Amino acid sequence: MSPVIKKKRKKFTISSKYLLLILSCFCALLMIFTFKTSLFEGPLKVAASYVVVPFQRGIATVGGYMSDRSKELGQLKDVLAQNQELQAQIDALTIENNQLQQDRYELNNLRSLYELDQAYSDYEKIGARVIASEADNWFYSFTIDKGEEDGIRVDCNVMAGSGLVGRVVSVGPNFSKVQAIISDNSNVSATVLATSENMIVSGDLQTVQQDGVIRFSQLSDKNSRVSIGDKVVTSSISDKYLPGILIGYISSVDTAPNNLTKTGTITPAADFSHLEEVLVVMELKQVTEE
Amino acid sequence: MKRIIVTAVLVFFCFLLQTSVCPWIAFGGIKPNLLIILTAAFGFMSGEKTGIWTGFACGFLVDLFAVYDGGSGNGDIFGLYALLYMLIGYMNGKCNQMFYPEDIKLPLLMIVTSDLSLNVVYYVFAFLLRARLDISYYFLHIMLPEAVYTIIIAFLFYPVFLFINKRLEKVERGSTD
Numbered sequence: 001m002s003p004v005i006k007k008k009r010k011k012f013t014i015s016s017k018y019l020l021l022i023l024s025c026f027c028a029l030l031m032i033f034t035f036k037t038s039l040f041e042g043p044l045k046v047a048a049s050y051v052v053v054p055f056q057r058g059i060a061t062v063g064g065y066m067s068d069r070s071k072e073l074g075q076l077k078d079v080l081a082q083n084q085e086l087q088a089q090i091d092a093l094t095i096e097n098n099q100l101q102q103d104r105y106e107l108n109n110l111r112s113l114y115e116l117d118q119a120y121s122d123y124e125k126i127g128a129r130v131i132a133s134e135a136d137n138w139f140y141s142f143t144i145d146k147g148e149e150d151g152i153r154v155d156c157n158v159m160a161g162s163g164l165v166g167r168v169v170s171v172g173p174n175f176s177k178v179q180a181i182i183s184d185n186s187n188v189s190a191t192v193l194a195t196s197e198n199m200i201v202s203g204d205l206q207t208v209q210q211d212g213v214i215r216f217s218q219l220s221d222k223n224s225r226v227s228i229g230d231k232v233v234t235s236s237i238s239d240k241y242l243p244g245i246l247i248g249y250i251s252s253v254d255t256a257p258n259n260l261t262k263t264g265t266i267t268p269a270a271d272f273s274h275l276e277e278v279l280v281v282m283e284l285k286q287v288t289e290e
Numbered sequence: 291m292k293r294i295i296v297t298a299v300l301v302f303f304c305f306l307l308q309t310s311v312c313p314w315i316a317f318g319g320i321k322p323n324l325l326i327i328l329t330a331a332f333g334f335m336s337g338e339k340t341g342i343w344t345g346f347a348c349g350f351l352v353d354l355f356a357v358y359d360g361g362s363g364n365g366d367i368f369g370l371y372a373l374l375y376m377l378i379g380y381m382n383g384k385c386n387q388m389f390y391p392e393d394i395k396l397p398l399l400m401i402v403t404s405d406l407s408l409n410v411v412y413y414v415f416a417f418l419l420r421a422r423l424d425i426s427y428y429f430l431h432i433m434l435p436e437a438v439y440t441i442i443i444a445f446l447f448y449p450v451f452l453f454i455n456k457r458l459e460k461v462e463r464g465s466t467d
Contacts, residue, residue: 016338020380023346024373031369040368048354052306059310067314132309134356136409137320137432138416141357143309169357179357184417205417206427209319273319 045172049147053131053175057145060131064276123242125159125279126150131175138205140183141166144278147174155240157281163269164188164234164245165278176280181247182208182272189238190216190247193231197221201232201247201266208272213251213265221262226253232266242285293458297332297340300454301347304328309355320432322439323405324447325352329375330404331451333382334389334397336459345379346372358416374411378404391452398444405440409433 034040128144146152148171156168158178166180181188186203199219207213219226230250236243246269253264304324312321325348333341349372356371382400389396413428422428 016342016380016383019339019342020376023342023376027346027369027373027376029369030372031367034368044354044368052302052351052355055306056310059306063310063314132355133313133321135305135308135321135325135352136323136356136412137436138409138412139356139358143355177355177357183357184422185358185420205432206422206424209431 041170045170049173049175053143053145053172056131056143056175057129060129060145064129067276124282126152126282128152128278128280130275130278139185140180140203140205140208140272141169141177142180142275143175143177144280145175146280147171147176149173151282152176152280153284155284157234157240157242157245157285159245159279159281160270160275160277162246164241164247165270165272165275167240168280178278180272182214182268188241188247189235190232191235191243192219192221192226192250193233194227195221195225195230197226198235198237199232207265211251211265213267214248215263216250216266217256217261217263219253219262219264220260221253226250226262228252239286242281242283245281292461293336293340296454296458297344298347300328300451301325301344301351305348305351317439318435320435320439322443323408323436324440324443325349325375326378326405326408326440327401327444327447328451329379330382330401331397331448332455333379334385334400335452335455336383337386338380338383341379341381341383342376343379345375345377349373349375370412370415374408378408391456394448397448398441401444401448402437402441405437406433409436 030040126146128146128150130142131145132143134141144158152168152171154168154171156176158165158167164181166178166183166186168176169179170177179186180203181201182203184203184205188201189198190201191198197220199216201214201216204215207215216232228250232247232250234241234243234245234247248266248268248270251265251267253262256263304327308321308324312324315321329341329345329348332344350368352371352375353368358367382404385396385400410429410433413425413433417428418425
C-alpha cells in the first residue's frame with residue numbers, strides 16, 4: 001500500500017440539519033408505509049418481545065406483589081365488615097338460588113323443546129396479566145403478557161370479571177396490545193337486552209374522564225322502552241365481538257338531534273381503573289382470510 | 291461511544307418507567323411524560339444531534355406500543371411519535387447555546403413547552419381530525435395537567451440527567467486530552 005492511501009481518513013460527519021431531514025423523511029415514509037400495510041410489524045414485534053417485554057413483565061410482577069400487600073393491610077377492616085354483610089347475603093341468595101334452579105330446570109326443558117343450543121355460555125378463556133399501559137394520556141390501551149405463543153390472535157375479545165374490556169389489536173410472540181372499549185377510537189356494536197334494539201357504543205375520552213361513562217348512539221327506541229339501568233351486551237351483528245358479553249348499564253338516555261334515534265351514556269361493567277388481570281376469550285367471532 | 295450506550299440505556303429505562311410505573315402514580319388518570327423530560331434535557335444539554343437521536347429513539351419505542359392506527363384498520367402506524375419527539379429534540383438542541391448547568395428555570399420552561407407542543411400537535415392529528423372539537427376541554431383536562439405533572443417530576447429527574455451529562459462530558463474530555 002502506498003503511504004498516500006494510508007493517511008488517516010477524516011471522520012465522516014453529517015450536519016444536524018441533514019440528519020433531521022433524513023430522519024424526518026424516514027418517519028414520513030414509515031408512516032405512509034405502515035398506514036397501507038402491516039409488513040414491518042412482524043420483526044419489530046419479535047424484537048420488542050425479547051428486549052422490552054421481559055422487563056415490563058418483571059416490573060409488573062414486583063408491582064403486583066407490592067400493591068397486593070398494601071391492599072391487604074388497608075382492606076382488612078373493610079373485609080371483616082363486608083364478611084358479615086355477605087354472610088347475610090348468602091342466606092338470601094341460597095333461597096333465591098333454589099327457586100332459580102327450579103326455573104332453570106323448566107327452562108332447560110323448554111329449550112330442548114325449541115332445540116336452542118346454549119350458545120355463548122361457555123367460551124374458552126385464558127387469564128393474562130396487564131404489564132404495561134400506553135405511554136401517553138390520549139388513548140386507553142394496555143399490554144398483556146400472553147401472545148401468539150399462547151394462542152392469542154388479533155380481535156380476540158378481552159374481559160375482566162363479567163364485563164367486556166376490549167379486544168386484542170395486535171399480537172407479538174409473548175405479548176399483545178389490547179384496545180379498551182373506553183378508548184377514544186373504539187366502537188362496539190351492542191344490544192339493549194330489554195328491547196333487543198341495536199346501537200353503537202363508542203369510547204370517549206371526555207366522558208370517561210368526567211363521569212366514568214362511555215357514549216352510545218343510533219339506538220332506535222320509538223316507544224321509550226329503554227330505561228336507565230338496562231343491561232347492554234355485545235350484539236350478534238358485530239363482526240369483532242362475540243355476542244352476549246356484558247358491556248355495562250345505561251346511565252342516561254337522550255333523544256338525538258335527528259329526533260329519530262337516541263343517544264346517551266353507559267356505565268361500563270368492567271372496572272378500568274384497577275385492571276391487573278384480564279381474561280382473553282380464545283374464540284374468534286370470525287376468521288378473516290388474508 | 292460511551293455517550294451512545296448511556297443514552298440508549300437511559301431511553302430504555304425511562305420508557306419502562308413510563309409504561310409500567312407511571313400508571314401507578316397517575317393522578318386522576320394523567321401520567322407525567324418522562325420521555326419528553328429526557329428528550330428535552332439531552333437536546334438542551336448536549337446539542338441538536340443528541341436531541342435528534344434521543345427523540346427518535348424515545349418516539350419509536352412509544353410508537354411500538356401505541357394503539358392508535360390512524361383509522362387505517364390494519365394494525366399500527368409507526369413514525370408519528372418518532373417524528374414529533376425528534377423535532378422536539380432538535381428544537382431543544384437549538385437552544386444549547388443558552389445552556390448553563392446552574393440554571394434550572396430555563397430547562398424546566400423548555401420541558402413544559404416541549405410537552406405542551408407535543409400534545410397539541412398530537413391532539414390535532416389524533417383527535418381534531420376525528421371531529422373531537424372541544425379543544426378547550428382537552429387542553430384544560432389532558433394537556434395542562436400532564437404538563438404540570440411533568441414539571442413536578444422533572445424536578446426529580448432533571449438533576450439526575452444533568453449529573454449523568456456532566457460525568458459523560460468529563461469522560462469525553464479525558465479521552466481527547
